[in-house]
Each structure stands twice: as structure tokens, then as C-alpha cells.
Amino acid sequence: MAGNRRDAFIAVRGRVNGNARLSTKWTPEVVCLLALLAGCHCYQEQRFAMEPQDQSAIVGSRVIFPCRVENKAGTLQWTKDDFGLGTHRNLSGYERYRMTGSDEEGDYSLDIRDVALEDDARYQCQVSSGLNGEPAIRSRYAQLTVLVAPEPPRIIQGAFIDATEDQPIDIECVSSGGKPASEITWVDGNQAVIKNKDKKKIEIMSDGQRFQTRSVLRLTPSKENHNRTITCQAQNTADRAYRMATVHIEVKYPPKVSVEIKSGLEQGKIREGSEARFLCKVDANPPPLKYIWYINNDLVIGDYSEEMIIFNVTRKHHLAVVKCEVTNKIGKRDKTVKLDVTYPPSFLNKPQNVEAEAGKSAILNCDVDGQPPPKIRWLFSEPGRIEQVRAKTSTHTVYVTNSTAGRYICKASVEGFPEIEAEAMVFIKGAPKILSNRTQFGSEGENARVECLALSVPKPDDIRWYFEGREISAVHDPDYATLEESLPDGTISSTLVIRASQSKHYGTYSCSVTNEYGNDNAAIALKPLRTLPLFIILVGVTSGIIIFSAFIILVVLCYRRRRKKNRKINEKPDVTVTTGDMYKESDRSSNISDLKPQLHQSDGSYELDYTSSDRSDIKAPSGLPLAGPVSLPGMRHDDTLLQFRYSNDYSDPTYGDPYFKNQAGYVYDYPQGYVPPPNLRVQSPAQLDVPQNRSLQGSLTRSIDTASTLPLSASNGSQNNSLQRTKSPEETDAINSLGLPVDGD
Structure with missing residues (x-):
């Protein structure tokens, strides 16, 4: 250990000697090392390894402020707003506060549970000085901001x-x-x-x-x-x-108004003459109290509320403004709608005749009203031809020449309505031209008239009359009067009236017409009308009637004579058909025309010919038509003979089969094998005076013989459809002469 201290000292000394200037700041390590070298007791300075930071917390949440200390030598406590909370970890007196961690770790973090508004403060971690003189330390302040949610607003x-x-x-x-x-x-x-x-x-x-x-x-x-x-x-x-x-x-608000056309509207337009219904839609709070309708600011009379009716829309309503005004307690509001009315075209000013000199322009105006605006077209009309011109406006300008002067037609149309038209003339100015007949007539004793018709553009300045070279003055001469009339085609008619004309008034009259471009004269001969006397007229009419009557009588006589001659030529043998007693005795004296049956002709038909003979001297037995005797009242004997000369000269309303006429008479065209109808009636003249001694030849007595029949058809043998005859030799010869079968042949 002594070696270690020596090595450390040498290191410190070398560090000091190696520096040009010794720092005046001594670190704890250096101080402790010097103290050890000097033989004194050395301590380590306490310090914070982690300090608390500012935090925010919602009420009821949990907050932890961290605090870690290294080389802790003193006593540690937390302060709240510089007020000490205590030195024990459980922080007695503050149930929600405590210090977490352990001394070995040097962790003294402050744990706050169920944060309340009162926890909003500044917090600080503090360590007091140590027993060896370690200085006290304090952490930075940490602000806890407590957040509180607001109450419901x-x-x-x-x-x-x-x-x-x-x-x-x-x-x-x-x-x-x-x-x-x-x-x-x-x-x-x-x-x-x-x-x-x-x-x-x-x-x-x-x-x-x-x-x-x-x-x-x-x-x-x-x-x-x-x-x-x-x-x-x-x-x-x-x-x-x-x-x-x-x-x-x-x-609450005043009415909100809108107006719409409920009925009568066609493609956004209203047709003239129709009925229009208007609906006023309102949104108001409170509900509306009053409705008022106006047309062009004129009050509409009537008990109208949401709906208003115009029963007859006219062109006067075009572009009219319909207004609905609604009032409630808050205020008054209105809304408008503008009408668009369609109506047919009509002329405000029709085109007028215009006059212009050749080579200059003339303007035609065609002022037309209609909705929608009418389509206008111009036509140029001349005899036999109508030509459409290019102009499609109400004004048409014409460059006047001989080929462009004439009649022009303005046509105006509006879709859905009939087209209308009007015409005007374009005249070329020039000298007048007299058009009247050069010979005119009058009746003596009556008012006579002499007309002078002249084409004059412009109108004449002067019209004069002359008789036999003398000018006529209607003012001074009471026998004369003048009448003037302007015609649409540009002509002027001047009529000279002669009161109670006499022979002296008839002769040559002269008409003189003058305008600014020249003059024209015409000689007109007035001649009297000659009438025949009434006596001559009556004589002529009577003579004509007599001559005509004589001619009619002559024709009738010739006709009768010719028929009589033809009757004699065409006489044929008689055929008598008897009927026994199937008819009245009074009818036995009646004579009828001859019956001429022509059987099996080339076309399969039968011809029945009734003829009359005046040459017969044999008394004919009374005859009976197939359907009984028929009398013709009111008919003369001679006429009866003529009426039933031919086979079909009678009328049976129950029989209408077709027939044809040949030179001998009318022939029924029956199909071959045809059976005549049972109701066929042959009418004969009644009350015919025939001499009792007339022969059977040329006459027909109608009787039915039940014993002998002449069938007309092989397919029907009934008596109603057969001709029956007597068996006298004369009859047999007569029948054979006609080619009829006898005795059943």
C-alpha cells in the first residue's frame, strides 16, 4: 500500500510539474489523493446520480419523481414547496407519498399516488452533510402540474x-x-x-x-x-x-315565397286563349296570414290564397309580371314570375302599294305582331308563277324595273298557328294609259253611263270628258254627272253619267287623262240599245209555241204509223193456253197479245212474245195470265194494244231478272233449263174491245189444259211452271209452226 501511495504521489507530482500553470480548481479525487499523501483521513463527496424533472399529471393518476444519490453520507429527504416531507421512506403523515427504491441502489424516488389538486407544487430531493464533513447537496426543483378536467359547460x-x-x-x-x-x-x-x-x-x-x-x-x-x-x-x-x-x-322568419305556373304552360310558354293557374309556395314561421296577388302591380280582384287563375290569357299578358305577396306576424315578402305568351301573327300595318320610277328603289313594309316573333317571307306573284324572294324581314326593298314591278305577298307564320298573308303592288310611274272599251251602250230614256278606265301611276291630276269635240262641264250641264273611283290595282275609273239619255246624247265621247308624266286620250262611241216592241215579242212567242206543238203532233203520228206497219210485218201464229175453269167468267172476253214462246234458243233462254192482231176473225176464248187477270185502270184500248206489243212490255215488281233487247222486242235471258218462277204474272189489258168473230191467229187466249201440258223445263214437271194447250188441229198447226214439241215430244 505504501508503494501505491508513492506511485500516486509521483504521478501527481509529474502532472503538476508538467503543467506550465497549476489549476486552482481541485477535484475531489485530487483533494483525497493529497490528503492521503499528507497522512490525513480522506472522504468521498456525495452527489446525485439522477435528479427529478418537471411533470404534469391528471388528478387521480400516479407520479414518480426520480432521485438517486452516490456516496450518500448525510440524511435524505423530499421537500414540497420547500417544506420537508420526512426522512423515512414511508413518509408518515402523507399516506399517498412514499420513497421507493433501496439504500444499496441509492434510489430514493418520490412516489405520489392518486394525485390530487393539492399535489400541485415544487418538489426537491435534499441530502444533508456527512459525519466526515461531506457537504450537503440539493437537487433541482421539479414542478408537478396537476391537470383537472373542466366541469360540463x-x-x-x-x-x-x-x-x-x-x-x-x-x-x-x-x-x-x-x-x-x-x-x-x-x-x-x-x-x-x-x-x-x-x-x-x-x-x-x-x-x-x-x-x-x-x-x-x-x-x-x-x-x-x-x-x-x-x-x-x-x-x-x-x-x-x-x-x-x-x-x-x-x-321566426317572414314568408319565403316562390311562384310557379301550375297549369297552362307548354314548353315554358302559355298559349293565348288558355287558362293559367299560378301557385304561391310559402315557407313561414309562424304560418302565413294573408295572400295578395298582383298583375303588373295591379291588384287582382278575387278571393285567392295559394292559387290564382287567369281564365283567358291574352297577348296583353305577354311579359306581364305576376306577383304573390304573403304576410305573417314577422313580416311581408313577395315573389314574381314573368309570363311568356304565344299568340298567332297579326298585321299591325299591312304592306301598302308603292310607286317608283324605273331604275329606283321601292320599300315594302310588313309590320307583323306575334309571339314568338313571326317568321316573314316575301313572294313575288305574276300571272302563272309565284316566286319566293330572299327577303326574310319585315322590310323588303325592290329595285324597280319592268320585271320586278307587280304584286308582292308578305306571309307571316308562328309555329302552332295558321299563316297569314297580305299583298301590295309596286307600280312604275309613268304616263296614264286608258283601258276602257271603245264602244259602249245605253238605253234611251234611262240613265246611260260611259266609263273611262285608265292605269295612272301616279294618280291623274286631271280627267276631262268631251262630246263631239265639246268639253263637258258637269257643273254647268245638268244632263251630265261624273263619278271617280280609285281601284287597288292602280287604275282610275271615271264614269260619265247621262241623266235620262236621249238620242241627242248618243255619239262619240272623248276621255282625257293627265298626270305629271303625260296624257292619254281615247274616243268612246256610245250607241243606243234597240229593243223590239212588246206586240212583236208576243207574236213571235205564240208562233213558236204553235210551230213546236205541230211538230210534236207530227212526230207522234209518224211514230204510231210506223209501229202499226211493223206490227203487221211481224205477225205470227197464235198460241192458246187454256186454264179450264180456274179463272172468272168475266175474264173470258178479254183479249191479250200473242204469246210467242221461243224454246231452246242458242243461248238456252225462252222468249215470250205478246203481239196483237187486228186481222183475226176467229173468236178467241177468254185468256188468263199465269198469275190471274190484271186490269190496268184508266188506260185506253188503243194504248193498251201498243203498250203490250212486245214480250217484256209489262212490269212485274216481284221479278227483277236481267233482260236484253233485240230488234223484235225484249227477251228474257234465262239460263238453259231455267224454270220460270211460280209467281210470274203476265198482265193483259182489261176492257179491250175485240170483235167476237176474231180468229185465234194473232191472239192469245190464256187457258190451262190439265190433260196436256207443254213443259218449259225438263227438270220441273209441275203445273205451275208449264204451259198447257188445247188439242184442236188449229192449235196443233200453230204450235208446230213455232217449232214446239207436240204430244209430249
């Missing part, structure tokens, strides 16, 4: 606030007991932060450690804030969760 105005739109209100929120002081944030019902600047005030509470925060929010409520909530959120570092207080706002 509260709103001074309460849970409900009545507000009026656009009238500012103050909402005050108070957050107490926080340490540090609370931060207050305002949010709306959608959790969006209200960025209005609020007034904040922080006050320290009576305990001197906690704080109270006041925040005043100034809000100008609107309809959007009605039935919404506003929340005050308070928070400090002691609590991560917000503490909140909520207020419900009821905002």
Missing part, C-alpha cells in the same frame, strides 16, 4: 332560444373547474365549426388553481337555423373528450 340562455331572423342574438357558454383553462368551440347541428368570432374571458376560481372560461357567440339567425341546435364544446389537456352543452334555436 352550461349555456346561460338555457336549452331553448327564441330568435327572429336577421336579429342578432348572444349565446353565452361557461366552462368551470378546468386546469388549465378550458378551450371553448362552437359547432352547428351538422357538427361544422361556427367561425364567427366569439368573445372569450378566462377567470381564476376561488381555489386559486382552477379556471373558469366564458365564451359569448353572437349569431344572426336565418331560416336555415330554424329548429337547429348549436353546441358549446369545452376541453383542456386533462381530458381528451369534449364536454358539451346544446341549445335548440327556434327562428
Whole structure:
């Protein structure tokens, strides 16, 4: 050990000698080493290996302040705000305080459990001086900041606030007991932060450690804030969760109005003549009390509320402003809508005839009203042709030439309505031209008129009349009067009226028309109308009637004579068909025309020919038509013979089969094998005077022989559809002459 001390001393000495200047600061190691060399007792200085640091803790939490000491020689204790807590590890008197660790480790950390607000202080670890004179040591101060969460905030105005739109209100929120002081944030019902600047005030509470925060929010409520909530959120570092207080706002506001067209609207427009309904939508708190409607600021008369009706929309309503005004206890508001009315085109000013010199321009105006604005097109019309011009505006400029002068048509159209049109003429200025007929007529004793029709553009300055070279003055001559008329086509008509014209007034008249471009004259001959005397007219009419009547009588006589001649040529043998006693006795004296059956012709038809014969001297038995006798009252005997000359000269309303006419008469066109209908009736003239000694030839007596029949069709053998005959030799010869089968052949 002595060797060690010597070596240490040599080292110290060498260190001292090696330095140019000896430091005046002596470290504990150096001091202890010098003390050992001098033979004195040496001690080690006590020091802190770890010192406490500032900390923050929430009430109820746990805090440990570290304190480690090396070469501890004195007594260690913790102080709170420089007040000693004790030297024993259990720190009696402070149930929540104690020193942790062990002496061997030199750990004397202060453990504070269930931190309370009173623990907020400055803490220090101290070690007293040792027995060998070790100096006392103190650690740095460590501040314990105790954090306290604020109490739930509260709103001074309460849970409900009545507000009026656009009238500012103050909402005050108070957050107490926080340490540090609370931060207050305002949010709306959608959790969006209200960025209005609020007034904040922080006050320290009576305990001197906690704080109270006041925040005043100034809000100008609107309809959007009605039935919404506003929340005050308070928070400090002691609590991560917000503490909140909520207020419900009821905002009273004047009516919020909107107007819409409920019916009558078509593609955003209202058609003229339709009915339009308007709806006034209102949002108000409190509900609306009164509705008032206006059209162009004119009060609408009627008991209208939410809905107003215009029963007949006219073009006067176009661009009209319809306003709905609504009132409640808070105020009055209104809303308007502008009408867009469609209506058909109409002429405000139709185009007028224009006059211009050749080579200059003429302007045609076509002023048309309509909604939407009418589409206008111009047409140039000349005889036999209509040509569309390029102009599509209400004004059309025409460069006047012989080819462009004439009639122009302005057509205006609005979609959904009929097109309208109007026309105007473009005239070329020039000398007048007289167009009247050069020969005119009048009646003596009556008013006669002489017309002078002239085309004159511009209108004539002077029109004069002359008779036989002498000028006529209607003012001084009472026999004459003049009438003038302007026609739309640019012509002028001047009529000279001659009162109670006489023969001296008839002759040659001259018409002279003058305008600024020249003059035209025309000679017009006025001639009297010659009328025949009434006696001559009556004689002529009577003679004409007599001649015409004589001609008619002659034609009738010739016609009858010709028919009689033809009847004699076409006479044929008679066929008698008897019917026994199936008819009345009174009918046996009736004679009818001959029946001529033509069977099995080339077309398979049968011809029945009734003829009359005046040459017969054989008394004919009375005949009966197939359907019985039919009399024709009121008919003369001679006419009856003529009427039933041919086979089809009768009318049976129950039979309508087609027939054709040949030179011999009318022939029924029956199909081959056709059975005539049972209701076929052959009408014969009644009351016909025939001599009793007329022969059977050329006449027909109608009877039915039940014993012998002549079938008309092989397919039907009934009596109703057959012709029956007598079996006299004369009849047999007559029938054979017609080519009919006899005795069933």
C-alpha cells in the first residue's frame, strides 16, 4: 500500500510539474489523493446520480419523481414547496407519498399516488452533510402540474332560444373547474365549426388553481337555423373528450315565397286563349296570414290564397309580371314570375302599294305582331308563277324595273298557328294609259253611263270628258254627272253619267287623262240599245209555241204509223193456253197479245212474245195470265194494244231478272233449263174491245189444259211452271209452226 501511495504521489507530482500553470480548481479525487499523501483521513463527496424533472399529471393518476444519490453520507429527504416531507421512506403523515427504491441502489424516488389538486407544487430531493464533513447537496426543483378536467359547460340562455331572423342574438357558454383553462368551440347541428368570432374571458376560481372560461357567440339567425341546435364544446389537456352543452334555436322568419305556373304552360310558354293557374309556395314561421296577388302591380280582384287563375290569357299578358305577396306576424315578402305568351301573327300595318320610277328603289313594309316573333317571307306573284324572294324581314326593298314591278305577298307564320298573308303592288310611274272599251251602250230614256278606265301611276291630276269635240262641264250641264273611283290595282275609273239619255246624247265621247308624266286620250262611241216592241215579242212567242206543238203532233203520228206497219210485218201464229175453269167468267172476253214462246234458243233462254192482231176473225176464248187477270185502270184500248206489243212490255215488281233487247222486242235471258218462277204474272189489258168473230191467229187466249201440258223445263214437271194447250188441229198447226214439241215430244 505504501508503494501505491508513492506511485500516486509521483504521478501527481509529474502532472503538476508538467503543467506550465497549476489549476486552482481541485477535484475531489485530487483533494483525497493529497490528503492521503499528507497522512490525513480522506472522504468521498456525495452527489446525485439522477435528479427529478418537471411533470404534469391528471388528478387521480400516479407520479414518480426520480432521485438517486452516490456516496450518500448525510440524511435524505423530499421537500414540497420547500417544506420537508420526512426522512423515512414511508413518509408518515402523507399516506399517498412514499420513497421507493433501496439504500444499496441509492434510489430514493418520490412516489405520489392518486394525485390530487393539492399535489400541485415544487418538489426537491435534499441530502444533508456527512459525519466526515461531506457537504450537503440539493437537487433541482421539479414542478408537478396537476391537470383537472373542466366541469360540463352550461349555456346561460338555457336549452331553448327564441330568435327572429336577421336579429342578432348572444349565446353565452361557461366552462368551470378546468386546469388549465378550458378551450371553448362552437359547432352547428351538422357538427361544422361556427367561425364567427366569439368573445372569450378566462377567470381564476376561488381555489386559486382552477379556471373558469366564458365564451359569448353572437349569431344572426336565418331560416336555415330554424329548429337547429348549436353546441358549446369545452376541453383542456386533462381530458381528451369534449364536454358539451346544446341549445335548440327556434327562428321566426317572414314568408319565403316562390311562384310557379301550375297549369297552362307548354314548353315554358302559355298559349293565348288558355287558362293559367299560378301557385304561391310559402315557407313561414309562424304560418302565413294573408295572400295578395298582383298583375303588373295591379291588384287582382278575387278571393285567392295559394292559387290564382287567369281564365283567358291574352297577348296583353305577354311579359306581364305576376306577383304573390304573403304576410305573417314577422313580416311581408313577395315573389314574381314573368309570363311568356304565344299568340298567332297579326298585321299591325299591312304592306301598302308603292310607286317608283324605273331604275329606283321601292320599300315594302310588313309590320307583323306575334309571339314568338313571326317568321316573314316575301313572294313575288305574276300571272302563272309565284316566286319566293330572299327577303326574310319585315322590310323588303325592290329595285324597280319592268320585271320586278307587280304584286308582292308578305306571309307571316308562328309555329302552332295558321299563316297569314297580305299583298301590295309596286307600280312604275309613268304616263296614264286608258283601258276602257271603245264602244259602249245605253238605253234611251234611262240613265246611260260611259266609263273611262285608265292605269295612272301616279294618280291623274286631271280627267276631262268631251262630246263631239265639246268639253263637258258637269257643273254647268245638268244632263251630265261624273263619278271617280280609285281601284287597288292602280287604275282610275271615271264614269260619265247621262241623266235620262236621249238620242241627242248618243255619239262619240272623248276621255282625257293627265298626270305629271303625260296624257292619254281615247274616243268612246256610245250607241243606243234597240229593243223590239212588246206586240212583236208576243207574236213571235205564240208562233213558236204553235210551230213546236205541230211538230210534236207530227212526230207522234209518224211514230204510231210506223209501229202499226211493223206490227203487221211481224205477225205470227197464235198460241192458246187454256186454264179450264180456274179463272172468272168475266175474264173470258178479254183479249191479250200473242204469246210467242221461243224454246231452246242458242243461248238456252225462252222468249215470250205478246203481239196483237187486228186481222183475226176467229173468236178467241177468254185468256188468263199465269198469275190471274190484271186490269190496268184508266188506260185506253188503243194504248193498251201498243203498250203490250212486245214480250217484256209489262212490269212485274216481284221479278227483277236481267233482260236484253233485240230488234223484235225484249227477251228474257234465262239460263238453259231455267224454270220460270211460280209467281210470274203476265198482265193483259182489261176492257179491250175485240170483235167476237176474231180468229185465234194473232191472239192469245190464256187457258190451262190439265190433260196436256207443254213443259218449259225438263227438270220441273209441275203445273205451275208449264204451259198447257188445247188439242184442236188449229192449235196443233200453230204450235208446230213455232217449232214446239207436240204430244209430249
